Amino acid sequence: MAPSGSSPPSSLGRTERMVLAAVAALLVLLMLWLRGGLHPEAPLERLARQSPELTVALADGKPTVVEFYADWCEACRSMAPAMERIERQQHDRMDVVLLNVDNPRWQPELERYDVNGIPQLEFFDAAGGSVGRSIGARSGTELDALSTALVDGTPLPQLAGVGAVSALAEAAAESARPQPQAPPQTGPRSHG
Numbered sequence: 486m487a488p489s490g491s492s493p494p495s496s497l498g499r500t501e502r503m504v505l506a507a508v509a510a511l512l513v514l515l516m517l518w519l520r521g522g523l524h525p526e527a528p529l530e531r532l533a534r535q536s537p538e539l540t541v542a543l544a545d546g547k548p549t550v551v552e553f554y555a556d557w558c559e560a561c562r563s564m565a566p567a568m569e570r571i572e573r574q575q576h577d578r579m580d581v582v583l584l585n586v587d588n589p590r591w592q593p594e595l596e597r598y599d600v601n602g603i604p605q606l607e608f609f610d611a612a613g614g615s616v617g618r619s620i621g622a623r624s625g626t627e628l629d630a631l632s633t634a635l636v637d638g639t640p641l642p643q644l645a646g647v648g649a650v651s652a653l654a655e656a657a658a659e660s661a662r663p664q665p666q667a668p669p670q671t672g673p674r675s676h677g
Contacts, residue, residue, distance in 0.1 A: 528565035529554065532572060533583040539594065542580035543613035548635035549580040551607040553600045555587050560622035561604045567625035571632045578636045608635055619647045 497505070533554075536542075542549045552568065554561035572581040584591045586603055594600075598607050598618075606619040608631065619631065623644075630642045641647055 527562070528569040529556065529562055529583070532565060532569050532581065533585060536582045536584075537580055539582050539584065542582050543609055545580065546611055547578060547580050548611050548638075549582060549609040549613070550632065550635065551582045551584060551598075551609070553584050553586050553591075553595065553598070553603055553605040553607075555585060555603055558603050564604060564623055564628065567623075567628045570625075571628055575632055575636055579632060606631070608641060610635070610638065617641045617647060619644070621646045 537545075539549075539551060542551075550568075550571075552561070552564075556562075568581060568583075571579075575581075584594055586595060586600060598605070602620045604620075604622065606623070607615065608617045608619070610616050616635070623631070627642075627644055630644075631647070634641050
């Protein structure tokens with residue numbers, strides 16, 4: 486029994502308590518690191534956060550690449566370092582805008598650009614006019630060629646999955662135009 490006025494004897498010494506506190510702190514740091522808390526921000530998130538607003542990008546006199554992406558999309562994440570490099574290199578000459586398909590804020594754009602697969606890239610010239618689209622993963626070399634064509638104002642390279650915005654939209658516009666009327670044809674039952 487401890488004499489009155491003195492504290493009970495400690496089962497752990499000062500050194501042991503310090504070691505235990507250090508181990509606990511290391512475990513907390515390890516758990517944060519494993520959950521992504523200490524990882525530097527991924528290129529996809531960094532690009533999305535620093536993207537200009539789409540309306541601003543389409544009106545600022547520079548060509549624009551819009552990427553529709555999702556955080557869970559492996560192809561989107563694999564393209565992110567090349568997209569980030571291109572954005573850095575072409576920053577003064579081209580805009581890169583990322584729109585997350587899982588964010589309800591972008592639903593009107595998803596419908597407007599008929600997004601049905603990701604990554605989907607939409608390409609716009611310096612006047613904000615649509616010049617093409619790409620659906621699916623692109624290599625760094627392909628992304629370089631596409632961005633160079635946009636900046637130079639030349640046609641997009643002929644790559645699989647890259648093309649005009651919509652041949653169907655053009656066909657629909659053509660069929661909506663008034664067509665010249667053909668003269669009525671005389672059939673076997675006509676009486677004229």
